[in-house]
Amino acid sequence: MTAGGPVPDFTYRAAPMRVIFGPGRLADLGGELDELELRRALVLSTPGHEALARSVAGTLGGRAAGVHPYAVMHVPVEVAERAVAAATALRADSCLAVGGGSTVGLGKAIALHTGLPVIAVPTTYAGSEMTPVWGLTSGGMKRTGRDQRVLPRSVVYDPELTVSLPIDVSVCSGLNAVAHAVEALYAPEVSPITSLLAEESVRAIRLALPALVAGPTDLGARGRALYGAWLAGACLGATTMGLHHKLCHALGGTLDLPHAQVHAVVLPHALAYNARAAPAAVAALCRALDTDDPAAALFRLTGELGAPTSLTELGVAEADLDRVARQVVAEAYPNPRQVTLDGVRELLDRAWRGSPPR
């Protein structure tokens, strides 16, 4: 939308949730549960974050029904069933996910089966806490769906909890968040609201990540990154993702690659592929990244931050690219530019080699 130009038609669904943001705000969690009249929260985490989950449960006192530290990436159905059984046995009235996308995903799986409300305390930049999207993995296949029951009621963002996130994980997780914002800018549901959120998100993360690399414990930079990740998550929840996310899911799912690192490599190339067909998105990204070529700027930034810039670095063999390209072309999803086999194959070739985007 240009300043002074007409406001385009749009449909926008605001997420009915509370967001509590700021260093030290974890201390407000008990009050938040009281506000929602929740008295027995099951505290969830990954095994690696059990100590944090127990400490959170300790501060909640009688409001915590127990701790279930068994969240695993991509929510295997057996893991979800075990968590539902634990919530039922402990007579939990809610689940409190303390962790990244994997832990929030487990909370969503419990909500999907039981209707229990989810409260989220995110510790990465994945953004799942802002979306009604659930995922469950069975026999190596991940199913996803949308259901408003899995959308967290409250989200407490405390940047102090992200200080321990290793810097290489922080960078890729932050670039994963940028990818949500970029694709929201050209999504079919794009609206003036989502565009504002997306542009501000990219600006915040672009400023935060170099500061984080320079000083991983810089709480100001941690706060800015988490703020950008929140906005990106809101974009993800309000829009349908396009070619970039399909490429990442095909690469990640088919070749079992690390989620956030794949996003970091592919994003500049997917953006370059779509750029001519998405002029408003490019204009917003030029402002947010302070550049006249957002795809090239993202590629440079990724390298400067020490994140991978080629699929070869992630162990992808050239022989796998045809299969991934065919899979991406076979599926239906909205994208501003037509997705062709030749176009995707060329994109993958550049991403594989680590060539600058074109």
Ligand code: NAD
């Ligand atoms: P993750 O939750 O698996 O966390 C990665 C690892 O980092 C875990 O071992 C975790 O214990 C550890 N960790 C998390 N926070 C930490 C911290 N502050 N300090 C130190 N260690 C920490 O990874 P993720 O990238 O947050 O989430 C990825 C998952 O989320 C994927 O399954 C992805 O599909 C899903 N996801 C879903 C949505 C959605 O809308 N449904 C959105 C984004 C991601």
